[in-house]
Amino acid sequence: MLAPQITVENVSVSFPLYHGGARSLKRTVFAAASGRLGQDRKSRVVVHALRNVNFDLRGGDRLGLIGPNGSGKTTLLRVLSGIYEPEAGFVRVQGSLNALLDSSLGMNLELTGRENIRLRGQYNGFSRAQLDRLEDDVAEFAGLDDFIDLPVRIYSAGMVIRLGFALATAVHPQILLMDEWILAGDADFMSRARHRLEAMVRGADILVLSTHDLKTLQTWCSRVIWLDQGRIRLDGSADWVVQEYVASVSRQPAAELAG
Amino acid sequence: MLSVPPIMRNDDLLSAKVALFELRSDPSFATRQRMALRDLQEGARLLPLAWSLGWLDIRLRYRGSILGPFWLTLSTGVMVAAMGYLYSNIFHTDVHSYLPYLALSLVLWGFISTVVSESCSAFTDSENVIRAMRMPYFLFAQRVLIRNTLILAHNILVIVVVFAIFQSWPGWRSVFVVPGLTVWAVDSMAVTLTLGTFCTRFRDIMPIVGSLLQIAFFITPVFWHASQLGAAQRVLPLNPFFDLLEIVREPLLNAWPGPGVWLGVLGYSALLIVVAALLFTRARNRIAFWI
Numbered sequence: 001m002l003a004p005q006i007t008v009e010n011v012s013v014s015f016p017l018y019h020g021g022a023r024s025l026k027r028t029v030f031a032a033a034s035g036r037l038g039q040d041r042k043s044r045v046v047v048h049a050l051r052n053v054n055f056d057l058r059g060g061d062r063l064g065l066i067g068p069n070g071s072g073k074t075t076l077l078r079v080l081s082g083i084y085e086p087e088a089g090f091v092r093v094q095g096s097l098n099a100l101l102d103s104s105l106g107m108n109l110e111l112t113g114r115e116n117i118r119l120r121g122q123y124n125g126f127s128r129a130q131l132d133r134l135e136d137d138v139a140e141f142a143g144l145d146d147f148i149d150l151p152v153r154i155y156s157a158g159m160v161i162r163l164g165f166a167l168a169t170a171v172h173p174q175i176l177l178m179d180e181w182i183l184a185g186d187a188d189f190m191s192r193a194r195h196r197l198e199a200m201v202r203g204a205d206i207l208v209l210s211t212h213d214l215k216t217l218q219t220w221c222s223r224v225i226w227l228d229q230g231r232i233r234l235d236g237s238a239d240w241v242v243q244e245y246v247a248s249v250s251r252q253p254a255a256e257l258a259g
Numbered sequence: 260m261l262s263v264p265p266i267m268r269n270d271d272l273l274s275a276k277v278a279l280f281e282l283r284s285d286p287s288f289a290t291r292q293r294m295a296l297r298d299l300q301e302g303a304r305l306l307p308l309a310w311s312l313g314w315l316d317i318r319l320r321y322r323g324s325i326l327g328p329f330w331l332t333l334s335t336g337v338m339v340a341a342m343g344y345l346y347s348n349i350f351h352t353d354v355h356s357y358l359p360y361l362a363l364s365l366v367l368w369g370f371i372s373t374v375v376s377e378s379c380s381a382f383t384d385s386e387n388v389i390r391a392m393r394m395p396y397f398l399f400a401q402r403v404l405i406r407n408t409l410i411l412a413h414n415i416l417v418i419v420v421v422f423a424i425f426q427s428w429p430g431w432r433s434v435f436v437v438p439g440l441t442v443w444a445v446d447s448m449a450v451t452l453t454l455g456t457f458c459t460r461f462r463d464i465m466p467i468v469g470s471l472l473q474i475a476f477f478i479t480p481v482f483w484h485a486s487q488l489g490a491a492q493r494v495l496p497l498n499p500f501f502d503l504l505e506i507v508r509e510p511l512l513n514a515w516p517g518p519g520v521w522l523g524v525l526g527y528s529a530l531l532i533v534v535a536a537l538l539f540t541r542a543r544n545r546i547a548f549w550i
Contacts, residue, residue: 002277012284015548025461078547082393085282085544097278099392106391110319119315122308123392124276134273173275 004095004174004205006057006080011089013075013230017045049075051230053089057206059174064221064238065210066245072230073210077101077177080208095205098173102181113148113155113163114139120167134170141196142166158189165193169200176204180211214242278393288540295540302397309398313405328413336417339365346482355425361482362421363508366414368481371503372472374407374447379465381455386550396539396546400451404444430513439506446503446528449535456542459549475500485517496523 050072057063065073078084079091081099106123107116117138121131139148142162144155152160161181201207201220211217217224217238224241226234234241283290302309321327342365343358350357378400382389385399422428458464479500485492495501496519505516506524 002279018549023460023462025463025467028461078390082278082280082282083390083547085547086284088284090284091282092280094279095277096275098275101391106388108315108319108387110322111315115315119311122311123388123394125305125308126273130273137273171273171275175278 002094002174004059005092006055006094006175006206006208007090007092008053008055008080009090011050011053011079011086011091012048013050013072013079013084013086015047015049017047048230050079050086053230053232055225055232055235057208059205061223062207062221063209064217064224065208065227066212066214066217066224066241067227067233070229071227073227074101074179075230076227077179077208077210080175081177093175095174097175097177098168098171099177100168100181101177101179107152107160107164107167109153110151112151113142113144116152116163117167124171137170138163138166141170162189165189165197169193169196172200172203174204175206176201176208178207178209180209180213214246218242280393291540291543295536295543298395298539298543299397300395302395302401305395305398306401309401309405312398312402313409316402316406317409328410329416331410332413332416335366335369335414336420339417339421342482350483350487352484355427359418359421359425359427360484360512362418363511364481364504366411366418367504367507368476368479369414370407370411370443371500372476373410374403375450375454376465376469376472377403377407378447378451378454379458379468381451382459382546383550389547389550396455396543397448397452400448400455403451403455404447407447429511432510432513432515435510436507439510442506442524442528443503446531449528449531452539453531453535456538456546459546460542479504492517493519496520499523499527502527 053072053076055063065076067073075084077099078101079086080093081097081101082091082093083099085091106120108119111119114135117135118131121134126134142148142159142165144159144163147155147159152163155163207220209217209220221238223236224234224238224245225232226241226245234244285291317328321330324330326333339358339362343354343361346352346361347354347357381399381403382396385402388394389396389399454464454468458468475498479498480487480495481504485495485501488495496517502516502520502523505520509516509520
């Protein structure tokens with residue numbers, strides 16, 4: 001097996017914001033015909049989601065990401081999972097990978113729970129025998145009883161989270177990328193789920209976790225990167241970065257009052 | 260960096276898919292080309308998954324209906340019967356020769372036009388998957404082809420029934436559908452990659468494609484016969500839809516495609532493939548951002 005490893009060098013990602021007319025071929029063609037394309041290109045609204053991000057992760061590293069909403073945490077997780085390819089810079093990821101980015105996990109709401117489980121396994125390239133094991137494992141843990149054979153569309157929000165959680169934690173990766181939704185189950189379920197989640201987190205060689213929950217961050221992560229407007233503001237030991245972050249957040253209201 | 264004791268790995272655990280990728284923002288054409296080719300290779304390896312996705316699409320569409328996908332067969336059958344009766348009277352042609360021709364044409368046209376129109380949403384339909392994990396885009400192109408091939412397979416029943424009623428069975432020349440269908444498969448992939456990419460960026464192309472297909476249906480000999488044009492039928496091979504239809508239809512009617520048809524097919528296909536290759540190479544890494 002490959003030694004898991006993540007290299008991120010000078011990565012920048014920006015999103016073109018296509019609003020209104022930019023999505024339309026007609027407008028683009030007419031703009032080109034009337035010689036306005038150059039101007040259109042310049043005035044195109046772009047969001048710089050990540051700017052010049054650098055870090056390396058080796059086996060044993062547990063990285064936490066903090067920062068306000070829109071600071072680029074989820075974008076960074078998507079870059080690490082290979083969904084977004086960087087516009088500038090270089091990303092290299094090596095090792096078996098599981099990215100738990102949102103609770104729907106690519107689930108199809110029209111399919112039954114069981115069909116979604118098997119489909120997820122197929123996306124993972126599982127053999128028939130592995131698919132059967134996945135199905136048994138997830139169905140048992142999610143505890144959906146007869147609902148497992150009904151479309152996910154009719155599930156309650158809690159049931160969707162349970163299925164999503166059971167699916168997400170059934171497959172054990174070397175590199176685990178997690179967004180915070182996974183910690184958001186109801187209290188009763190979370191106490192049961194905690195053991196399963198921790199088993200997966202401990203089993204992973206590299207963890208990258210994005211969350212607002214500082215306690216979780218300090219328990220699970222050895223290193224924290226603080227993102228601010230797509231830039232790395234601080235990168236260091238979990239305790240130090242969390243401390244600085246808390247200090248900065250508590251200063252903010254005062255600054256706003258002064259301003 | 261913290262050192263952690265070696266991890267005990269339980270062999271009973273299902274392990275995740277191994278990912279190994281190097282994504283370098285290198286605008287050079289060679290790099291983009293390599294990445295696009297890799298997409299095709301990895302996508303082709305996922306054929307069993309594409310097959311399941313195609314089947315699920317059909318099962319979902321007809322979930323809860325008694326006939327299931329055979330609703331399609333039934334509606335095609337009704338359309339053939341109604342149009343057959345109507346147009347054999349309008350054109351004053353013999354039903355015995357017209358209906359087999361019409362049944363075959365409508366079913367084949369149905370495949371061509373749905374592949375083209377559904378290729379527009381090939382990527383946008385899989386938005387939840389594309390945003391959740393790294394997957395080769397070629398997978399979603401195969402999904403469109405497989406879904407429509409399965410629908411075509413259901414509709415073949417209509418052709419068989421009509422051929423049986425009128426006792427007009429295809430002869431030995433029907434083996435020549437094989438090269439025709441091969442071209443169809445290749446062109447389907449190319450058109451899906453082209454329109455799928457293009458329509459993800461520009462959302463107003465889909466209705467345009469829809470209306471163009473509507474026009475193509477009437478100007479292509481689907482429900483009328485090429486010979487009805489008289490001398491003017493020489494220009495028909497300029498219509499790519501005509502060429503595509505002819506290379507599969509004529510062998511099944513125990514005839515040969517007319518002069519210029521294969522030339523047209525190969526020319527247009529080459530053009531389409533070049534466009535698909537250039538566009539997909541250029542824009543592949545932007546699709547996730549456009550979705």
